[in-house]
Amino acid sequence: MAQDQNYILEMCNITKKFPGVLALDDVTLRVRPGTVHSLMGENGAGKSTMMKCLFGIYQEDGGEIFVNGKKENFSSAKHALETGVSMIHQELSIVPERSVMENIWLGREPGKKLGPVQFVDHKKMFKDTETLLKNLEMEFSPNDRMGSLSISHQQACEIAKAVSCDASIVVMDEPTSSLTETEVNHLFKIINSLRDKGVAIIYISHKMSEIFQISDDVSVMRDGKLIATKKASELDEDKLIKLMVGRDMTNRFPPVDSIPAEVCLSAKNYTSDVERSFKDISLDLRKGEILGLGGLVGAQRTEFVESIFGLRKIKTGTLSINGKEIRIKSPEDAINAGIGLITEDRRGSGIFPLLSIIDNTSIPSLKGCRKKVGFLDHKKIFNTATGINKKLRTKTPTFHTPIQNLSGGNQQKVIVSRWLMTLPEILIMDEPTRGIDVGAKYEIYTIMSELVNAGKAIIMVSSEMPELIGMSHRVAVLCNGNLTGVLEKNDINSENIMRLATQFE
Numbered sequence: 001m002a003q004d005q006n007y008i009l010e011m012c013n014i015t016k017k018f019p020g021v022l023a024l025d026d027v028t029l030r031v032r033p034g035t036v037h038s039l040m041g042e043n044g045a046g047k048s049t050m051m052k053c054l055f056g057i058y059q060e061d062g063g064e065i066f067v068n069g070k071k072e073n074f075s076s077a078k079h080a081l082e083t084g085v086s087m088i089h090q091e092l093s094i095v096p097e098r099s100v101m102e103n104i105w106l107g108r109e110p111g112k113k114l115g116p117v118q119f120v121d122h123k124k125m126f127k128d129t130e131t132l133l134k135n136l137e138m139e140f141s142p143n144d145r146m147g148s149l150s151i152s153h154q155q156a157c158e159i160a161k162a163v164s165c166d167a168s169i170v171v172m173d174e175p176t177s178s179l180t181e182t183e184v185n186h187l188f189k190i191i192n193s194l195r196d197k198g199v200a201i202i203y204i205s206h207k208m209s210e211i212f213q214i215s216d217d218v219s220v221m222r223d224g225k226l227i228a229t230k231k232a233s234e235l236d237e238d239k240l241i242k243l244m245v246g247r248d249m250t251n252r253f254p255p256v257d258s259i260p261a262e263v264c265l266s267a268k269n270y271t272s273d274v275e276r277s278f279k280d281i282s283l284d285l286r287k288g289e290i291l292g293l294g295g296l297v298g299a300q301r302t303e304f305v306e307s308i309f310g311l312r313k314i315k316t317g318t319l320s321i322n323g324k325e326i327r328i329k330s331p332e333d334a335i336n337a338g339i340g341l342i343t344e345d346r347r348g349s350g351i352f353p354l355l356s357i358i359d360n361t362s363i364p365s366l367k368g369c370r371k372k373v374g375f376l377d378h379k380k381i382f383n384t385a386t387g388i389n390k391k392l393r394t395k396t397p398t399f400h401t402p403i404q405n406l407s408g409g410n411q412q413k414v415i416v417s418r419w420l421m422t423l424p425e426i427l428i429m430d431e432p433t434r435g436i437d438v439g440a441k442y443e444i445y446t447i448m449s450e451l452v453n454a455g456k457a458i459i460m461v462s463s464e465m466p467e468l469i470g471m472s473h474r475v476a477v478l479c480n481g482n483l484t485g486v487l488e489k490n491d492i493n494s495e496n497i498m499r500l501a502t503q504f505e
Contacts, residue, residue: 006032007030007031007032007033007066008031008032008033008067008168008169008200009029009030009031009054009066009067009169009202010028010029010030010064010066011028011029011030011050011053011054011064011065011066012028012063012065013026013027013028013062013063013064014026014027014028014029014050014060014062014063014065015027015060015061015062015063016050016053016058016061017061018397018405019397021397022224023046023049023224024046024049024050024053024060024224025046025223025224025225026062026063026225027046027050027063027224027225027226028063028226029050029219029229030229031169031200031202031217032200032216032217033168033198033199034195034196034197034198034199034200035195035200035217036191036195036201036203036214036215036217037200037201037202037203037215037216037217037218037219038202038203038204038205038211038214038215038217038218038219038232039051039202039203039204039218040204040205040206040211040218040219040220040240040243040244041220041221041227041244041437042222042244042409042437042438042439042440044395044406044407044409044410045221045223045224045244045437046223046224046225047173047204047221048204048408049224050221051087051171051173051202051204053065054074054080054087054171055077055080055085055087055171056074056075056076056078056079057077059075067083067084067085067169068168078107081108081167084165084166084167084168085167085168085170085171086161086162086165086167086170086171087162087170087171087172087173088158088161088162088171088172088173088175089158089173090173090174090177090435092151092154092158092348094147094154094157094158095146096145096146096147097145097146097147098145098146099142099143099145099146100129100140100141100142100143100144100145100146100149100157101126101128101129101142101143102146103161104129104132104157104160104164105125105128105129108165109121110124110125110128112124125142126142126143128164129142130142132163132164133160136156136159136163138156138157138160140153151344151345151348152179152180152183152297155175155176155179156179156183158175159172159175159190163194167199168199168200169200169202170194170199170201170202171201171202171204172191172201172202172204173204174205174206174408174435175187175205176205176207176210177434177435180297184210188213188214191214206435206436206437208237208240208241211232211240212232212235212237215232216231216232217229217231217232218230218231218232218235218240220243220244222243222244222245222246228243241438244438244439245437245438245439252438252441252466253442253445253470253471254442254446254449255449256452256471256473257449258288258289258452258453258455258473260286260289260473261286261287261288261455262286262287263284263285263286263323264285264286264287264321264322264426264457265284265285265308265320265339265426265457266283266284266285266319266320267281267282267308267317267318267319268282268317268318269281269282269316269317269318270282270283270304270307270308270316270317270319271314271315271317272303272304272307272312272313272314272315272481273313273315274303276481277300277303277481278300278303278304278481279481279482280483281304281317281478281482281483282483283476283483283486285426285457285459286473287425287456287457288453288455288456289457289458289473289474290448290452290458290460290471290472290473291457291458291459291460291472291473291476292460292462292467292468292471292474292475292476293305293460293461293462293475293478294462294465294468294475294476294477294478294497294500294501295477295478295479295501296479296501296502297463298480299477299478299479299480299481299501300478300480300481301430301461302344302430302461304478305341305430305459305461308339308428309328309331309334309341309428310328310329310330310331310332310333310334311331311341321337321339321425321426335364335422335424338424338425338426339424339425339426339427339428340364340418340419340426340427340428341419341427341428341430342412342415342419342428342429342430342432343415344430344431344434344461346408346411346412346415346434346435350412350415351403351411351415352403353403353404354402355402355403356401356402357385357394357396357399357400357401357403357414358382358385358386358399358400360403360414360415360418361385361389361417361421362381362384362385362418363418364418364419364421364422365381365384365418365421365422366381384421385399385417385421388417388420388421389413389414389417391417391447392413392416392417392444392447393413393440394406394413394414394417395407395410408435408436409436409437409440410440412433412434412435412436412440412444413440413443413444416429416444420447420451424456425456425457426456426458426459427451427456427457427459428458429448429458429459429460430461431461431462431463432444432448432460432462433445433462433464445470445471448460448471460472465494465497468492468497469494469497472489474486474487474488474489474492475487475492475497477500477501478501479500479501479502479503482503484500484501484503485500485503
Protein backbone atom coordinates (compact mmCIF):
# COMPACT_ATOMS: atom_id res chain seq x y z
CA MET A 1 0.00 0.00 0.00
CA ALA A 2 1.63 3.27 -1.17
CA GLN A 3 1.76 5.89 1.52
CA ASP A 4 1.00 9.60 1.09
CA GLN A 5 4.11 11.62 1.94
CA ASN A 6 1.89 14.55 2.97
CA TYR A 7 1.09 12.66 6.18
CA ILE A 8 3.45 12.07 9.08
CA LEU A 9 1.12 9.43 10.49
CA GLU A 10 -1.31 7.02 8.86
CA MET A 11 -3.28 4.51 10.88
CA CYS A 12 -5.05 2.42 8.24
CA ASN A 13 -8.05 0.13 8.84
CA ILE A 14 -7.29 -0.32 12.53
CA THR A 15 -9.41 -2.91 14.35
CA LYS A 16 -9.26 -3.72 18.06
CA LYS A 17 -11.42 -6.21 19.93
CA PHE A 18 -11.90 -6.77 23.63
CA PRO A 19 -14.03 -9.55 25.15
CA GLY A 20 -17.60 -8.77 24.18
CA VAL A 21 -16.89 -5.47 22.42
CA LEU A 22 -15.48 -4.18 19.13
CA ALA A 23 -13.57 -1.13 20.36
CA LEU A 24 -12.18 -0.04 16.97
CA ASP A 25 -13.98 -0.92 13.75
CA ASP A 26 -11.83 -0.43 10.62
CA VAL A 27 -10.65 3.08 11.58
CA THR A 28 -8.35 5.09 9.31
CA LEU A 29 -6.71 8.25 10.67
CA ARG A 30 -4.25 10.44 8.79
CA VAL A 31 -2.30 13.29 10.41
CA ARG A 32 -0.28 16.04 8.68
CA PRO A 33 3.09 17.23 10.06
CA GLY A 34 3.15 20.60 11.80
CA THR A 35 -0.56 20.51 12.65
CA VAL A 36 -2.78 20.06 15.69
CA HIS A 37 -5.20 17.25 14.86
CA SER A 38 -7.99 17.01 17.44
CA LEU A 39 -9.71 13.70 18.08
CA MET A 40 -13.25 14.09 19.38
CA GLY A 41 -16.03 11.74 20.45
CA GLU A 42 -18.12 10.62 23.38
CA ASN A 43 -16.56 8.53 26.14
CA GLY A 44 -16.16 4.99 24.90
CA ALA A 45 -16.01 6.12 21.25
CA GLY A 46 -12.53 4.58 20.90
CA LYS A 47 -10.25 7.66 21.00
CA SER A 48 -7.96 6.52 23.81
CA THR A 49 -7.95 2.93 22.52
CA MET A 50 -6.83 4.20 19.11
CA MET A 51 -3.98 6.17 20.67
CA LYS A 52 -2.93 3.26 22.88
CA CYS A 53 -2.60 1.17 19.73
CA LEU A 54 -0.39 3.91 18.29
CA PHE A 55 1.70 4.05 21.46
CA GLY A 56 2.25 0.29 21.71
CA ILE A 57 0.16 -0.19 24.87
CA TYR A 58 -2.39 -2.23 22.91
CA GLN A 59 -1.68 -4.41 19.90
CA GLU A 60 -4.20 -3.84 17.12
CA ASP A 61 -6.02 -6.94 15.81
CA GLY A 62 -6.03 -5.63 12.27
CA GLY A 63 -4.70 -2.76 10.16
CA GLU A 64 -1.37 -1.01 9.62
CA ILE A 65 0.49 1.97 11.11
CA PHE A 66 2.88 4.13 9.08
CA VAL A 67 5.14 6.84 10.53
CA ASN A 68 6.85 9.05 7.94
CA GLY A 69 5.84 6.54 5.29
CA LYS A 70 7.50 3.61 7.07
CA LYS A 71 5.40 0.73 8.34
CA GLU A 72 5.70 0.27 12.10
CA ASN A 73 4.50 -2.42 14.48
CA PHE A 74 4.91 -0.97 17.96
CA SER A 75 5.46 -3.74 20.49
CA SER A 76 5.73 -1.42 23.50
CA ALA A 77 5.61 2.21 24.60
CA LYS A 78 9.43 2.21 24.65
CA HIS A 79 9.45 1.15 20.99
CA ALA A 80 7.02 3.98 20.14
CA LEU A 81 9.17 6.54 21.97
CA GLU A 82 12.27 5.38 20.12
CA THR A 83 10.38 5.88 16.84
CA GLY A 84 9.41 9.45 17.73
CA VAL A 85 5.91 8.99 19.21
CA SER A 86 5.19 10.24 22.75
CA MET A 87 1.94 10.40 24.70
CA ILE A 88 0.48 12.35 27.62
CA HIS A 89 -2.11 10.05 29.14
CA GLN A 90 -5.57 11.07 30.33
CA GLU A 91 -4.90 9.55 33.76
CA LEU A 92 -1.60 10.60 35.34
CA SER A 93 0.97 7.81 35.48
CA ILE A 94 3.47 9.11 38.01
CA VAL A 95 5.79 7.58 40.60
CA PRO A 96 4.79 9.78 43.55
CA GLU A 97 7.70 8.96 45.87
CA ARG A 98 10.37 9.80 43.29
CA SER A 99 11.59 13.22 42.16
CA VAL A 100 10.40 15.28 39.20
CA MET A 101 13.56 14.52 37.23
CA GLU A 102 13.33 10.78 37.93
CA ASN A 103 9.73 10.79 36.68
CA ILE A 104 10.60 12.71 33.52
CA TRP A 105 13.53 10.45 32.54
CA LEU A 106 12.07 7.17 33.82
CA GLY A 107 13.42 4.37 31.62
CA ARG A 108 15.60 6.85 29.71
CA GLU A 109 18.01 7.88 32.46
CA PRO A 110 21.35 9.30 31.25
CA GLY A 111 24.19 6.97 32.15
CA LYS A 112 27.89 7.07 32.83
CA LYS A 113 30.42 4.27 32.97
CA LEU A 114 32.90 3.55 35.71
CA GLY A 115 34.91 0.71 34.28
CA PRO A 116 32.55 -2.04 33.15
CA VAL A 117 29.67 -0.78 35.35
CA GLN A 118 26.94 1.61 34.11
CA PHE A 119 25.56 4.14 36.59
CA VAL A 120 22.81 6.76 36.36
CA ASP A 121 24.32 10.20 35.77
CA HIS A 122 22.26 12.15 38.31
CA LYS A 123 24.22 15.36 37.71
CA LYS A 124 23.41 15.34 33.99
CA MET A 125 19.80 14.31 34.69
CA PHE A 126 19.39 17.27 37.05
CA LYS A 127 20.96 19.72 34.60
CA ASP A 128 18.88 18.42 31.64
CA THR A 129 15.70 18.62 33.71
CA GLU A 130 16.53 22.12 34.94
CA THR A 131 17.08 23.28 31.34
CA LEU A 132 13.88 21.58 30.16
CA LEU A 133 11.74 23.14 32.91
CA LYS A 134 13.31 26.55 32.32
CA ASN A 135 12.61 26.38 28.57
CA LEU A 136 9.02 25.41 29.31
CA GLU A 137 8.74 28.15 31.98
CA MET A 138 7.73 25.64 34.66
CA GLU A 139 8.48 26.89 38.15
CA PHE A 140 9.36 23.86 40.26
CA SER A 141 12.60 22.09 41.06
CA PRO A 142 13.89 18.87 39.46
CA ASN A 143 14.40 17.57 43.00
CA ASP A 144 10.80 18.15 44.15
CA ARG A 145 9.05 14.95 45.15
CA MET A 146 6.40 14.24 42.54
CA GLY A 147 3.76 13.32 45.11
CA SER A 148 4.18 16.68 46.86
CA LEU A 149 3.12 18.63 43.76
CA SER A 150 -0.42 19.72 42.99
CA ILE A 151 -2.38 17.77 40.37
CA SER A 152 -1.87 20.63 37.89
CA HIS A 153 1.91 20.60 38.42
CA GLN A 154 1.98 16.81 38.08
CA GLN A 155 0.16 17.25 34.76
CA ALA A 156 2.73 19.86 33.75
CA CYS A 157 5.50 17.33 34.46
CA GLU A 158 3.80 14.83 32.15
CA ILE A 159 3.81 17.50 29.44
CA ALA A 160 7.50 18.17 30.07
CA LYS A 161 8.19 14.43 29.84
CA ALA A 162 6.50 14.23 26.43
CA VAL A 163 8.40 17.26 25.13
CA SER A 164 11.71 15.85 26.42
CA CYS A 165 11.40 12.86 24.08
CA ASP A 166 11.99 15.13 21.07
CA ALA A 167 9.15 13.31 19.32
CA SER A 168 7.77 14.04 15.86
CA ILE A 169 4.26 12.97 16.98
CA VAL A 170 2.89 13.92 20.41
CA VAL A 171 -0.44 12.56 21.63
CA MET A 172 -2.15 14.68 24.31
CA ASP A 173 -5.10 12.90 25.93
CA GLU A 174 -7.09 15.44 28.00
CA PRO A 175 -3.90 17.40 28.89
CA THR A 176 -5.76 20.37 30.42
CA SER A 177 -8.13 18.45 32.70
CA SER A 178 -6.30 19.67 35.84
CA LEU A 179 -4.79 22.93 34.59
CA THR A 180 -5.72 26.51 35.45
CA GLU A 181 -6.58 28.97 32.69
CA THR A 182 -3.07 30.45 32.91
CA GLU A 183 -1.53 26.99 32.67
CA VAL A 184 -3.76 26.13 29.69
CA ASN A 185 -2.54 29.25 27.87
CA HIS A 186 1.03 28.22 28.71
CA LEU A 187 0.37 24.75 27.27
CA PHE A 188 -0.99 26.27 24.07
CA LYS A 189 2.21 28.32 23.80
CA ILE A 190 4.21 25.07 24.00
CA ILE A 191 1.92 23.41 21.43
CA ASN A 192 2.33 26.30 18.99
CA SER A 193 6.10 26.12 19.41
CA LEU A 194 6.09 22.37 18.65
CA ARG A 195 3.80 22.90 15.66
CA ASP A 196 6.17 25.54 14.27
CA LYS A 197 8.95 22.92 14.43
CA GLY A 198 6.92 20.49 12.32
CA VAL A 199 5.74 18.30 15.19
CA ALA A 200 2.28 16.77 14.80
CA ILE A 201 0.02 17.03 17.86
CA ILE A 202 -2.92 14.66 18.29
CA TYR A 203 -5.13 16.46 20.79
CA ILE A 204 -7.99 14.79 22.68
CA SER A 205 -10.29 17.04 24.71
CA HIS A 206 -13.96 17.47 25.54
CA LYS A 207 -13.55 21.24 25.94
CA MET A 208 -15.03 22.80 22.81
CA SER A 209 -13.39 26.18 23.31
CA GLU A 210 -9.95 24.53 23.29
CA ILE A 211 -10.68 22.58 20.12
CA PHE A 212 -11.53 25.69 18.11
CA GLN A 213 -8.69 27.68 19.67
CA ILE A 214 -5.86 25.26 18.89
CA SER A 215 -6.92 22.83 16.12
CA ASP A 216 -6.07 22.67 12.43
CA ASP A 217 -7.98 19.44 11.71
CA VAL A 218 -10.68 17.59 13.65
CA SER A 219 -11.61 13.90 13.45
CA VAL A 220 -14.76 12.62 15.15
CA MET A 221 -15.24 9.06 16.40
CA ARG A 222 -18.44 7.37 17.48
CA ASP A 223 -18.92 3.78 18.71
CA GLY A 224 -15.49 2.68 17.53
CA LYS A 225 -15.80 4.17 14.03
CA LEU A 226 -14.36 7.28 12.41
CA ILE A 227 -17.35 9.44 11.45
CA ALA A 228 -15.61 12.36 9.75
CA THR A 229 -12.40 14.39 9.43
CA LYS A 230 -12.77 18.10 8.70
CA LYS A 231 -10.84 21.34 8.87
CA ALA A 232 -11.52 23.09 12.16
CA SER A 233 -12.49 26.20 10.17
CA GLU A 234 -15.37 24.24 8.59
CA LEU A 235 -16.96 23.43 11.95
CA ASP A 236 -18.80 25.21 14.70
CA GLU A 237 -19.87 23.93 18.12
CA ASP A 238 -23.31 22.70 17.03
CA LYS A 239 -21.95 20.85 13.98
CA LEU A 240 -19.26 19.20 16.08
CA ILE A 241 -21.69 18.07 18.77
CA LYS A 242 -24.03 16.62 16.15
CA LEU A 243 -21.15 14.60 14.66
CA MET A 244 -20.15 13.36 18.13
CA VAL A 245 -23.53 12.26 19.43
CA GLY A 246 -25.38 11.64 16.16
CA ARG A 247 -28.16 14.03 17.10
CA ASP A 248 -28.80 17.71 17.79
CA MET A 249 -28.33 18.88 21.37
CA THR A 250 -29.89 22.32 21.46
CA ASN A 251 -30.40 22.10 25.23
CA ARG A 252 -27.16 21.40 27.09
CA PHE A 253 -28.84 21.25 30.48
CA PRO A 254 -32.08 19.53 31.49
CA PRO A 255 -34.68 21.63 33.29
CA VAL A 256 -34.14 21.75 37.06
CA ASP A 257 -37.68 22.39 38.23
CA SER A 258 -37.35 21.55 41.91
CA ILE A 259 -38.22 24.22 44.45
CA PRO A 260 -35.74 24.25 47.35
CA ALA A 261 -37.39 23.64 50.72
CA GLU A 262 -36.06 23.68 54.29
CA VAL A 263 -32.38 23.68 55.20
CA CYS A 264 -30.96 20.14 55.43
CA LEU A 265 -27.27 20.96 56.02
CA SER A 266 -25.79 23.97 57.73
CA ALA A 267 -22.07 24.67 58.21
CA LYS A 268 -21.31 27.49 60.64
CA ASN A 269 -17.94 29.25 60.97
CA TYR A 270 -16.08 26.36 59.33
CA THR A 271 -12.32 26.92 59.58
CA SER A 272 -9.62 24.48 58.55
CA ASP A 273 -6.96 23.36 60.99
CA VAL A 274 -4.42 24.00 58.21
CA GLU A 275 -2.96 27.47 57.77
CA ARG A 276 -3.85 29.32 54.55
CA SER A 277 -6.89 27.17 53.85
CA PHE A 278 -10.62 27.90 54.18
CA LYS A 279 -11.76 30.01 57.12
CA ASP A 280 -14.97 31.11 58.82
CA ILE A 281 -17.32 29.73 56.15
CA SER A 282 -21.04 29.67 56.99
CA LEU A 283 -23.25 28.07 54.35
CA ASP A 284 -26.70 26.47 54.19
CA LEU A 285 -27.93 23.78 51.80
CA ARG A 286 -31.64 23.18 51.20
CA LYS A 287 -33.56 20.06 50.26
CA GLY A 288 -34.30 19.97 46.55
CA GLU A 289 -31.40 22.32 45.79
CA ILE A 290 -28.26 22.20 43.68
CA LEU A 291 -25.84 24.58 45.39
CA GLY A 292 -22.99 25.42 43.04
CA LEU A 293 -19.58 26.09 44.56
CA GLY A 294 -17.47 28.33 42.33
CA GLY A 295 -14.04 29.88 42.49
CA LEU A 296 -10.63 29.77 40.87
CA VAL A 297 -8.01 27.07 41.42
CA GLY A 298 -6.68 27.47 44.97
CA ALA A 299 -9.96 28.85 46.30
CA GLN A 300 -10.13 25.89 48.77
CA ARG A 301 -13.45 24.57 47.47
CA THR A 302 -12.30 20.93 47.51
CA GLU A 303 -10.76 21.31 50.96
CA PHE A 304 -14.03 22.73 52.30
CA VAL A 305 -16.31 19.98 50.97
CA GLU A 306 -13.85 17.27 52.01
CA SER A 307 -13.98 18.62 55.56
CA ILE A 308 -17.77 18.21 55.52
CA PHE A 309 -17.22 14.58 54.48
CA GLY A 310 -14.72 13.96 57.29
CA LEU A 311 -11.62 13.76 55.10
CA ARG A 312 -10.08 16.91 56.57
CA LYS A 313 -10.01 18.25 60.10
CA ILE A 314 -11.45 21.59 61.12
CA LYS A 315 -10.17 23.97 63.76
CA THR A 316 -13.52 25.58 64.56
CA GLY A 317 -17.09 25.35 63.33
CA THR A 318 -20.26 23.30 63.65
CA LEU A 319 -22.26 21.17 61.23
CA SER A 320 -25.98 20.53 61.47
CA ILE A 321 -28.11 18.09 59.47
CA ASN A 322 -31.87 18.64 59.51
CA GLY A 323 -31.45 21.02 62.44
CA LYS A 324 -29.44 18.59 64.59
CA GLU A 325 -25.79 19.33 65.31
CA ILE A 326 -23.56 16.45 64.28
CA ARG A 327 -19.83 15.70 64.50
CA ILE A 328 -18.30 14.06 61.45
CA LYS A 329 -14.80 12.75 62.13
CA SER A 330 -14.52 10.29 59.24
CA PRO A 331 -16.09 9.38 55.89
CA GLU A 332 -17.90 6.53 57.66
CA ASP A 333 -19.62 9.08 59.90
CA ALA A 334 -20.59 11.09 56.81
CA ILE A 335 -22.01 8.06 54.97
CA ASN A 336 -24.01 7.08 58.08
CA ALA A 337 -25.36 10.64 58.17
CA GLY A 338 -26.59 10.33 54.58
CA ILE A 339 -23.77 12.20 52.80
CA GLY A 340 -21.91 11.01 49.69
CA LEU A 341 -18.84 12.52 48.02
CA ILE A 342 -17.67 12.23 44.42
CA THR A 343 -14.02 13.29 44.62
CA GLU A 344 -12.20 15.57 42.20
CA ASP A 345 -9.32 13.16 41.45
CA ARG A 346 -11.01 10.16 39.86
CA ARG A 347 -7.93 7.95 39.63
CA GLY A 348 -6.19 9.02 42.82
CA SER A 349 -9.12 8.81 45.23
CA GLY A 350 -12.19 7.73 43.27
CA ILE A 351 -11.73 4.23 41.89
CA PHE A 352 -10.30 0.86 42.91
CA PRO A 353 -8.60 0.13 39.56
CA LEU A 354 -8.31 -3.65 39.77
CA LEU A 355 -11.80 -4.25 41.15
CA SER A 356 -14.87 -4.79 38.98
CA ILE A 357 -17.62 -2.32 38.21
CA ILE A 358 -19.89 -4.21 40.62
CA ASP A 359 -17.32 -3.96 43.44
CA ASN A 360 -16.57 -0.28 42.79
CA THR A 361 -20.27 0.54 42.79
CA SER A 362 -21.25 -1.40 45.90
CA ILE A 363 -18.33 -0.76 48.29
CA PRO A 364 -20.00 1.89 50.53
CA SER A 365 -23.33 0.00 50.52
CA LEU A 366 -22.20 -3.43 51.72
CA LYS A 367 -23.67 -2.98 55.22
CA GLY A 368 -27.13 -2.79 53.71
CA CYS A 369 -26.58 -5.81 51.45
CA ARG A 370 -26.35 -8.58 54.04
CA LYS A 371 -28.57 -11.57 54.58
CA LYS A 372 -30.01 -12.33 58.01
CA VAL A 373 -27.17 -14.69 58.83
CA GLY A 374 -24.61 -11.98 58.10
CA PHE A 375 -23.31 -13.05 54.70
CA LEU A 376 -23.30 -10.68 51.76
CA ASP A 377 -26.31 -10.92 49.47
CA HIS A 378 -24.39 -11.06 46.18
CA LYS A 379 -27.56 -11.30 44.10
CA LYS A 380 -28.89 -8.06 45.61
CA ILE A 381 -25.50 -6.38 45.15
CA PHE A 382 -25.32 -7.42 41.49
CA ASN A 383 -28.91 -6.46 40.63
CA THR A 384 -28.74 -3.06 42.36
CA ALA A 385 -25.29 -2.11 41.04
CA THR A 386 -26.04 -3.17 37.46
CA GLY A 387 -29.45 -1.47 37.51
CA ILE A 388 -27.97 1.90 38.49
CA ASN A 389 -25.10 1.62 35.98
CA LYS A 390 -27.54 0.74 33.20
CA LYS A 391 -29.57 3.82 34.08
CA LEU A 392 -26.44 5.95 33.64
CA ARG A 393 -25.61 4.05 30.41
CA THR A 394 -22.20 2.92 31.61
CA LYS A 395 -20.49 1.38 28.57
CA THR A 396 -18.75 -1.89 29.46
CA PRO A 397 -18.36 -5.43 28.04
CA THR A 398 -19.64 -6.88 31.35
CA PHE A 399 -20.22 -5.53 34.84
CA HIS A 400 -17.44 -7.84 36.10
CA THR A 401 -14.91 -5.90 33.99
CA PRO A 402 -12.16 -4.17 36.05
CA ILE A 403 -12.98 -0.48 36.21
CA GLN A 404 -9.48 0.45 35.00
CA ASN A 405 -10.45 -0.95 31.57
CA LEU A 406 -13.20 1.66 31.11
CA SER A 407 -12.84 5.12 29.60
CA GLY A 408 -12.47 8.02 32.03
CA GLY A 409 -16.07 9.13 31.51
CA ASN A 410 -17.45 5.67 32.14
CA GLN A 411 -15.34 5.37 35.28
CA GLN A 412 -17.00 8.60 36.45
CA LYS A 413 -20.43 7.10 35.79
CA VAL A 414 -19.55 4.14 38.01
CA ILE A 415 -18.56 6.54 40.81
CA VAL A 416 -21.87 8.38 40.46
CA SER A 417 -23.63 4.99 40.57
CA ARG A 418 -21.72 4.13 43.75
CA TRP A 419 -23.19 7.01 45.68
CA LEU A 420 -26.65 6.66 44.17
CA MET A 421 -26.64 3.11 45.56
CA THR A 422 -26.20 4.50 49.10
CA LEU A 423 -29.40 6.55 48.67
CA PRO A 424 -27.79 9.73 50.10
CA GLU A 425 -29.86 12.66 51.26
CA ILE A 426 -26.92 14.96 50.49
CA LEU A 427 -24.52 14.39 47.58
CA ILE A 428 -21.32 16.39 47.19
CA MET A 429 -20.07 16.32 43.58
CA ASP A 430 -16.56 17.73 43.10
CA GLU A 431 -16.05 18.42 39.37
CA PRO A 432 -18.65 15.75 38.48
CA THR A 433 -18.26 16.02 34.70
CA ARG A 434 -14.50 16.60 34.37
CA GLY A 435 -13.22 14.71 31.31
CA ILE A 436 -16.71 13.69 30.24
CA ASP A 437 -18.23 14.30 26.81
CA VAL A 438 -21.33 16.39 26.18
CA GLY A 439 -23.66 13.40 25.82
CA ALA A 440 -22.54 11.78 29.08
CA LYS A 441 -22.65 15.16 30.83
CA TYR A 442 -26.31 15.53 29.94
CA GLU A 443 -27.03 12.08 31.39
CA ILE A 444 -25.35 13.01 34.68
CA TYR A 445 -27.14 16.36 34.75
CA THR A 446 -30.42 14.50 34.28
CA ILE A 447 -29.64 12.26 37.26
CA MET A 448 -28.84 15.35 39.32
CA SER A 449 -32.14 16.92 38.31
CA GLU A 450 -34.03 13.74 39.23
CA LEU A 451 -32.34 13.63 42.63
CA VAL A 452 -33.28 17.17 43.61
CA ASN A 453 -36.78 16.68 42.22
CA ALA A 454 -37.03 13.80 44.71
CA GLY A 455 -36.03 16.13 47.56
CA LYS A 456 -32.33 15.28 47.74
CA ALA A 457 -29.71 18.04 48.00
CA ILE A 458 -26.51 18.49 46.00
CA ILE A 459 -23.36 20.56 46.48
CA MET A 460 -21.66 20.83 43.08
CA VAL A 461 -18.07 22.07 42.92
CA SER A 462 -17.37 23.11 39.33
CA SER A 463 -14.75 25.05 37.38
CA GLU A 464 -16.99 25.15 34.30
CA MET A 465 -18.90 28.41 34.18
CA PRO A 466 -21.76 27.12 31.94
CA GLU A 467 -22.27 24.20 34.34
CA LEU A 468 -22.51 26.47 37.38
CA ILE A 469 -24.93 28.78 35.59
CA GLY A 470 -27.00 26.06 33.94
CA MET A 471 -27.47 23.68 36.88
CA SER A 472 -27.41 25.70 40.12
CA HIS A 473 -30.27 27.13 42.15
CA ARG A 474 -27.68 29.25 43.97
CA VAL A 475 -23.91 29.68 43.58
CA ALA A 476 -21.59 30.20 46.54
CA VAL A 477 -18.18 31.59 45.55
CA LEU A 478 -14.88 31.13 47.39
CA CYS A 479 -11.65 33.08 46.94
CA ASN A 480 -8.46 32.20 48.82
CA GLY A 481 -10.45 30.27 51.40
CA ASN A 482 -13.00 33.03 52.00
CA LEU A 483 -16.71 32.86 51.19
CA THR A 484 -17.09 36.03 49.14
CA GLY A 485 -20.79 35.76 48.33
CA VAL A 486 -23.82 33.65 47.50
CA LEU A 487 -25.67 34.41 44.27
CA GLU A 488 -29.39 33.75 43.93
CA LYS A 489 -30.74 32.30 40.68
CA ASN A 490 -31.50 35.63 39.00
CA ASP A 491 -28.03 36.96 39.81
CA ILE A 492 -26.05 33.95 38.55
CA ASN A 493 -23.93 35.00 35.58
CA SER A 494 -20.27 34.77 34.61
CA GLU A 495 -19.53 38.40 35.48
CA ASN A 496 -20.87 38.14 39.03
CA ILE A 497 -19.15 34.80 39.64
CA MET A 498 -15.78 36.11 38.41
CA ARG A 499 -16.11 39.28 40.45
CA LEU A 500 -16.57 37.26 43.62
CA ALA A 501 -13.91 34.71 42.61
CA THR A 502 -11.26 37.45 42.36
CA GLN A 503 -12.30 39.57 45.34
CA PHE A 504 -9.23 38.66 47.41
CA GLU A 505 -6.79 38.06 44.53
